[in-house]
Amino acid sequence: MATMTKNTLAALLLGFALLAATGSRAAEEQQKLNLNTASAQELTELRGIGQKTADAIVAYRESNGPFKSVEQLVEVKGIGEKLMGSLREHVTVGAAPPADAKAAAAKAKPGT
Numbered sequence: 265m266a267t268m269t270k271n272t273l274a275a276l277l278l279g280f281a282l283l284a285a286t287g288s289r290a291a292e293e294q295q296k297l298n299l300n301t302a303s304a305q306e307l308t309e310l311r312g313i314g315q316k317t318a319d320a321i322v323a324y325r326e327s328n329g330p331f332k333s334v335e336q337l338v339e340v341k342g343i344g345e346k347l348m349g350s351l352r353e354h355v356t357v358g359a360a361p362p363a364d365a366k367a368a369a370a371k372a373k374p375g376t
Contacts, residue, residue, distance in 0.1 A: 296356040297338065300330040310354055317342040331357045 284321035297306060299321065317340070322366045325331065334355055337343050343351075 296354060298358050299334065299355050300325065300357055310351060312347050312350055333357060 267363075297310060302321075304315065304318040304322045305343055307313050308315055312337055320340050320342055321337070326337075331337070334357055335348065336357075337351065337355070338345060338348050
């Protein structure tokens with residue numbers, strides 16, 4: 265019976281460890297800033313991104329559509345390989361909200 269208890273305990277501990285690893289990875293992804301939805305103000309919270317560069321990122325996104333990869337940031341004026349390297353772990357790309365959703369949000373009145 266003691267062996268069964270040790271095996272059960274080991275299995276439970278392994279399960280909890282896997283769950284914790286999965287949960288922390290999901291939390292890490294949630295903490296990353298989405299380049300396709302972030303405002304210029306949110307982008308300035310990233311180390312190395314000032315207002316001018318944040319505005320350039322938003323302008324690039326508006327002109328070229330959503331970012332397909334984080335590496336595409338180097339196409340934005342003011343972002344070189346070195347800055348890209350420091351941002352890589354802090355940003356992500358994902359689906360940008362549909363244009364219809366943006367238009368509806370802009371027309372929506374507060375409190376409705």
